[in-house]
Amino acid sequence: MTSEQRRQFLRNAALAASVATLPRWAWSNPPALQNNPFALGVASGDPAPDGVVLWTRLLLVDPAQMLSTHTVRWEVAHDAGFAQIVQKGEATALPALGHSVHVELQGLQPARWYHYRFMLGDAVSATGRTRTAPAAGDMPGALRVAFASCQRWEHGHYAAWRHLTADQPDLVLFLGDYIYEYATPKTTTDLARTHSLRHATTLADYRDRYALHKSDPALQLAHATCPWAVTWDDHEVQNDYAAEASRGESPGSAAFLAQRSAAWQAFYENMPLRTTSLRGPASAAGWDTLQIYRRLRWGRLAHIHLLDSRQYRSWQACRTPEASSAPAVRPADCAELAQPQRSLLGSAQERWLDAGLAADTASAQATRWSVIAQQTLFSPRHYPSGTVPTDAWDGYPAARQRLLQSVARHTPRNTVLLGGDIHQNYVCRVHAYAARADSAVVASEFCGTSISSRSGTTQAKVDAIVRHNPHVLLARCDQRGYGLADITPTRWSTTLRVVDDPLRADSGASTLARFVVEDGRAGPQAA
Known part of the structure; x- marks a missing residue:
C-alpha cells in the first residue's frame, strides 16, 4: 500500500464512521439479500460523555454484494422498541474494510443508557444496548x-x-x-x-x-x-x-509485516x-x-x-x-x-x-x-x-x-x-x-x-x-x-x-x- 493509497483508505474509513443525517433516498431501493447480513451481531465501544462507537460487520454471501459498497441505516433510541428515537443516520460499509461499520456518535446525554440497531434493505439487526x-x-x-x-x-x-x-x-x-x-x-x-x-x-x-x-x-x-x-x-x-x-x-521481515x-x-x-486508532505513518x-x-x-x-x-x-x-x-x-x-x-x-x-x-x-x-x-x-x-x-x-x-x-x-x-x-x-x-x-x-x-x-x-x-x-x-x-x-x-x-x-x-x-x-x-x- 502506497502512502497515497493509505491516505485515501483513511479518508474512506473516516467517511464511513462519520455520523450523517439520513436522506430520504436511503430508505428506498434496498438490495435483495440472500442471507442475514447481521449474523455477526452488533457491538458498541469506547464510551465518552457525549457519545459511543457503534459497530457491526455485514456478512454477505452473494459475490456481487461482496464486491459492492453498501449503505447501512442505523437508529439510536431511549427505548428498546424505538418509539423514542434520538438519532438516526446512515453508514457506508466498504469492501476494503470487510464491510465493517463504525459509527461514532456525538451529541448524546452523559451517563445514560441507549438502544441501537442497524438496517440493510429489509434486514434488521439485533438490538444492542449501550451507554455514555x-x-x-x-x-x-x-x-x-x-x-x-x-x-x-x-x-x-x-x-x-x-x-x-x-x-x-x-x-x-x-x-x-x-x-x-x-x-x-x-x-x-x-x-x-x-x-x-x-x-x-x-x-x-x-x-x-x-x-x-x-x-x-x-x-x-x-x-x-x-x-x-x-x-x-x-x-x-x-x-x-x-x-x-x-x-x-x-526482525522487520516483509513476510511477517x-x-x-x-x-x-x-x-x-x-x-x-x-x-483515531488508524492514525500513523504509512509504509509499504x-x-x-x-x-x-x-x-x-x-x-x-x-x-x-x-x-x-x-x-x-x-x-x-x-x-x-x-x-x-x-x-x-x-x-x-x-x-x-x-x-x-x-x-x-x-x-x-x-x-x-x-x-x-x-x-x-x-x-x-x-x-x-x-x-x-x-x-x-x-x-x-x-x-x-x-x-x-x-x-x-x-x-x-x-x-x-x-x-x-x-x-x-x-x-x-x-x-x-x-x-x-x-x-x-x-x-x-x-x-x-x-x-x-x-x-x-x-x-x-x-x-x-x-x-x-x-x-x-x-x-x-x-x-x-x-x-x-x-x-x-x-x-x-x-x-x-x-x-x-x-x-x-x-x-x-x-x-x-x-x-x-x-x-x-x-x-x-x-x-x-x-x-x-x-x-x-x-x-x-x-x-
Missing part, C-alpha cells in the same frame, strides 16, 4: 466493570459470556486474545468443539477467524449488552510475537474502535500501526489507562529467532534480562502512561481510582526452579520498575492493575520494589483467568509458586471465567466468577472469591 460515560467533573456513585480475556474456540464454550451478561456490567474491558490463530489440533480429545479453518496468516484467514468467534450467540449477547473497550495481545497475530519480530523471521498488517486490519474491522506494509493504547474516563470515579504491550515491546530476553515461543530463563544465564533500556510498552507509551498518572492527581478534583488495564500479570512470580518467564512483565524487570516509580512519584489516590493472558486468576499486593516483599504496598492487582483457554499447568505447581511469593493472595489455574469489579468512591470490590464446566455451553457458574480495596489503602483484602 458520566460528565468529566461528576462523581458517580457506582461503576460495574467486567474484565475478560483469552477465548480459544476449541478449548471451551462461551458460557462465561452468558453469565457475564446476566451480571449487567456498565463496561466490559477485553484484555487480549479475542481470537487464536491456530488450526484445530490433530488430536481432538477433550476439546469442546472444532473448526475447519487453517492457521491464520492472511487477511481472509483473520476475517474468517473473527467470523467464527462472533458466530457464538453468548459472545454476541455480551457485545449487545453494554459498551466494550478492547485491546489485543499476541494471538490476534501470532503467539509471542514482539513488535516487528516473530519466530523464524528476521504483511501478516501482522493483515491481522491488525482484521482487528480494526471487527472491533468497536474509533477511526500498509497497516503498520494502530493506536490501541488510550484512556477512558468515568467522571472523577475512574480513569482507565488501556495499554498495548505487543506493538512496541523489545524482543524477549535470550530468545533465539527460530524459537516458537518465549523462553523461561535463569537470570544468571541471561544478562539481557536486566538491561535497563528493554521495554514492554515502548518509551513513548511509557511517557504517555506517566503523564496520565500525573494528571490523575493534578487537581483538587483528582481521580478516585486510577486503573491500569493491560494484557498480562504485572506482579513477579518467583518460581521454585529459579527460572523467569520472559513474555510477561517478569521478562522486563526494568520496565516494570519504571512503572512502579511512576506510581510512587505521582501517588494516585488508588491504583489498580487489571490483566489477563496467563489463563489463571491471580490476586496480588503490588509493592514499590517488585523484588522486595518488605517494601511499601502501592497498588492492587487482579489478573483474570480466561474465558475458555486452558492454562497448561497444574494447581500443584501454582501452589508451589504461591509459597515462594508472599505478595500473591490467590492463584488458581483450574477454572475459566471472568472478573467483575464494582467500583464506588469508597471501595473497589472484585468478584472472580468461574464456570462449572467450560466444555458445556449451558454450564452454570459460581463465585471463586471476593476481594476489596478500600479507598486510600493499597492492597486487596479478602471479603
Whole structure:
C-alpha cells in the first residue's frame, strides 16, 4: 500500500464512521439479500460523555454484494422498541474494510443508557444496548466493570459470556486474545468443539477467524449488552510475537509485516474502535500501526489507562529467532534480562502512561481510582526452579520498575492493575520494589483467568509458586471465567466468577472469591 493509497483508505474509513443525517433516498431501493447480513451481531465501544462507537460487520454471501459498497441505516433510541428515537443516520460499509461499520456518535446525554440497531434493505439487526460515560467533573456513585480475556474456540464454550451478561456490567474491558490463530489440533480429545479453518496468516484467514468467534450467540449477547473497550495481545497475530519480530523471521521481515498488517486490519474491522486508532505513518506494509493504547474516563470515579504491550515491546530476553515461543530463563544465564533500556510498552507509551498518572492527581478534583488495564500479570512470580518467564512483565524487570516509580512519584489516590493472558486468576499486593516483599504496598492487582483457554499447568505447581511469593493472595489455574469489579468512591470490590464446566455451553457458574480495596489503602483484602 502506497502512502497515497493509505491516505485515501483513511479518508474512506473516516467517511464511513462519520455520523450523517439520513436522506430520504436511503430508505428506498434496498438490495435483495440472500442471507442475514447481521449474523455477526452488533457491538458498541469506547464510551465518552457525549457519545459511543457503534459497530457491526455485514456478512454477505452473494459475490456481487461482496464486491459492492453498501449503505447501512442505523437508529439510536431511549427505548428498546424505538418509539423514542434520538438519532438516526446512515453508514457506508466498504469492501476494503470487510464491510465493517463504525459509527461514532456525538451529541448524546452523559451517563445514560441507549438502544441501537442497524438496517440493510429489509434486514434488521439485533438490538444492542449501550451507554455514555458520566460528565468529566461528576462523581458517580457506582461503576460495574467486567474484565475478560483469552477465548480459544476449541478449548471451551462461551458460557462465561452468558453469565457475564446476566451480571449487567456498565463496561466490559477485553484484555487480549479475542481470537487464536491456530488450526484445530490433530488430536481432538477433550476439546469442546472444532473448526475447519487453517492457521491464520492472511487477511481472509483473520476475517474468517473473527467470523467464527462472533458466530457464538453468548459472545454476541455480551457485545449487545453494554459498551466494550478492547485491546489485543499476541494471538490476534501470532503467539509471542514482539513488535516487528516473530519466530523464524528476521526482525522487520516483509513476510511477517504483511501478516501482522493483515491481522491488525482484521482487528480494526471487527472491533468497536474509533477511526483515531488508524492514525500513523504509512509504509509499504500498509497497516503498520494502530493506536490501541488510550484512556477512558468515568467522571472523577475512574480513569482507565488501556495499554498495548505487543506493538512496541523489545524482543524477549535470550530468545533465539527460530524459537516458537518465549523462553523461561535463569537470570544468571541471561544478562539481557536486566538491561535497563528493554521495554514492554515502548518509551513513548511509557511517557504517555506517566503523564496520565500525573494528571490523575493534578487537581483538587483528582481521580478516585486510577486503573491500569493491560494484557498480562504485572506482579513477579518467583518460581521454585529459579527460572523467569520472559513474555510477561517478569521478562522486563526494568520496565516494570519504571512503572512502579511512576506510581510512587505521582501517588494516585488508588491504583489498580487489571490483566489477563496467563489463563489463571491471580490476586496480588503490588509493592514499590517488585523484588522486595518488605517494601511499601502501592497498588492492587487482579489478573483474570480466561474465558475458555486452558492454562497448561497444574494447581500443584501454582501452589508451589504461591509459597515462594508472599505478595500473591490467590492463584488458581483450574477454572475459566471472568472478573467483575464494582467500583464506588469508597471501595473497589472484585468478584472472580468461574464456570462449572467450560466444555458445556449451558454450564452454570459460581463465585471463586471476593476481594476489596478500600479507598486510600493499597492492597486487596479478602471479603
